[in-house]
Amino acid sequence: MSLLEVKGLTRLFGRLRAVDGVSFTLEAGVILGFIGPNGAGKSTTMRMLATLDLPSSGEVLIDGHSAIEEPDRARPLIGYMPDRYGTYEDMTVFEFLDFFARAYRLKGKERRERVQSVMEFARLTELKDKLTSELSKGMKQRVALGRTLLHDPRLLILDEPADGLDPRARIELRELLKALAEEGKAVLISSHILTELSEICDACAIIEQGKLLAQGPVSEILARAQGGGATELCLRLAGAGEESLSWAERLLLEQPGVSKVSADGAGLRVRLEPVGGQGAPGWVEEASARLLRQLIDAGLPVCSFQVREADLEDAFMSVTRGRVQ
């Protein structure tokens, strides 16, 4: 049984369908990236999963408990971090975590141990006596993540946790999330920073105008993004003058599937499209190998030849249309 099962989730605001029949599942130990443009319905979906809002229709099951019919049973399984971290400015890090541990009804030794372990996990021990108002955004974000972990939830719902963080804080967050997934926690994370997500997510779901457009393992989504459309090759020639570059350009343009060749400093950028419109899986590898062979056979001194891999940004751009509600 999946830890999180979302079936036909719909949320109406008047006539606006903010979330429209969203369905997906999330297993324990998996990090699922929830991707979508602003106003796509990510936060609304996450609020419904966190039992903070009611769907107009659909079902959310968290470890078999309905978040709608049995919110009291579902809530202890959820750790929710909203897009605003929500820290009390006039409390120290320890006081903040201790207060929430009390609010989660942890008592005495159990509470002390839990706060201590969460502080160590989130690297907060050295900051324990600092007021939260004195912390940087990255530190506050770690405090908020620590708060989310206090009651040992099995499902983490993190709404834009990397927003506004510097590179170091992002890398720290990435490491923390990976460690949590290794401990068997399911993580649902939304973000605009797609490069970040591609490095930590096992799966992703792309949402636009409230509708889920694509979902599945990241590798599948990327293959799908690459499989259907054009791709780009970058090549460089050793000690190439203008003459050999233009010769290479002419040669490449004669090859099937090459639609555009442009100069890129001392190299060339080649746009490759599947012959006949839709490429079969693996067509990029086949076509690029053929091109490379042609270039070498022609005696051109190729010193670098690289297929630019599709990433989540490509997948996102190929799936979404930039529409907002």
Next chain:
Amino acid sequence: MTAGPAPLAVAEAPLSLAPAPPPSPTRTERWAERTADRLNPIVVKEIRQGLRTKVFWVCFALMLFACLVLSLVAFAAARERAFDSGGREFFYAYFFCLGVVQFFVIPYSAYRSLAREREEETWVLLTLTGLGPRRILLGKLGSFLVQAMLYGSAAGPFLVFSYYLNGIDLPTILLVLALGAAYTAFLTALSVSAATLAEQRFLRALTHFGVLGVLIGGTALGLSVAYAITEDSSLLRDDDFLPAMGGCLWAMLSYGALLFEAAAARLSLPTESYARGVRLAFLVQAVLSAGIGVYAWVHENLDEEVALVAQLLGCIHLGVVGLLLATDVDGMVGRHRVGTRIFSLLRPGALRGYRLVMVVLGLSSALWGTLCLVSPGSVEPEELSALIACGAYVALYVSLPILVTRLIPFPPYRAPAVARLSALALLFLAGGAPPLAAAIITGDPAEPAFNVFNPFVGVVNFAERRADSGWELLLLCAVAAISALAADHVLARRDAPKSAQAERAPSPEGA
């Protein structure tokens, strides 16, 4: 996947949530921890935060300083007058210093505390802990009352000192302090409740100014009442004074509880049974108030005027509070429907709120009508007419806005706020238009035939027997009954779940 350009702290040690051995606490720390574990965590947090604020220490220091200066002046003055009757003025001066803090600073801080919690969205985090809105609000209220006690204990020695300056008796001091404490609790509950009202930034700003205005007015009122009681100690010997003070205390207590429950209902998540607390508080208030009224009727030798006054006050109360309860959102969450019967009046939804108000209105009108009839003094027919008319007006002006808003085909106009504004508009229309028309046509603005549906002039007309024939009363009762039945019918139709969407639509905003 790359690890990053530079070695990071996170990569230095393995990440794990396994518990680490914390330093072992001392015996005193263990005792303090056990005690704190039993307390509401919000109380601990709020006191911790409250005592760190500049507002607390500045107000505390200023109050102490003012009391100290007053004591020096009092001591000098008392020596000149040989300790003769200066206590009253100085007691009031000390109480003034305390009152400004208790009636303004404490309630305003409580308002800001909750408002900030909602603005910065830490409220969401609190609700997810499972504490529940009632416990959170109770913690907020409790912590600010603890702060009020800290102020009170600091001012206490000075207030006792004023007794030794002569001129004021102990019962007066105790009465003023008891009323002051109740008033502080009431104003704090009012402020906390106000903090739950608005969602949008503009409305929040408006509420902020409203709260400031109410608290300034409330402080002035509290200090004025304290001054009146302090200045005239003979009030305590007046037979009517203590019952009146008892009535004020009951009103503060019961309305404070009602406001508290309303705030908890507004802050409940849509999945919770938000209506239960506030409706139960309403019901308990109605039953206990009826008990107090019956006691007063017996105490006043079964005087029918007591019943008439009780019906009038009850109707004003039901008109306001009843309207707020009856204009809830339609329907309720599917899981609350299980086991809901026709008289499950404490469950969410406008239909059950409306029926609860109508049941209480009917029972209270029947009670006071019966008491009027069994009173030994002869009951005038016009008194009975006024009593019936009061109930009919409430039924009419609670039902009409519900009917008007539910019959509009556009969903946004069915919101509770629109129904409440409609009620105000209808009352304004019914109170203003008929006298104007009557003045133009007959020359008498209070002409009974024109003012049958005017609740303000109509009640007076019925009480003064200006409405000679019974047709006005019959017409009023008939229209009120038809409106009530129609409103009930419309609400029942809208309450029935047509689809999953209709079933899950409600949220506690209407509470």
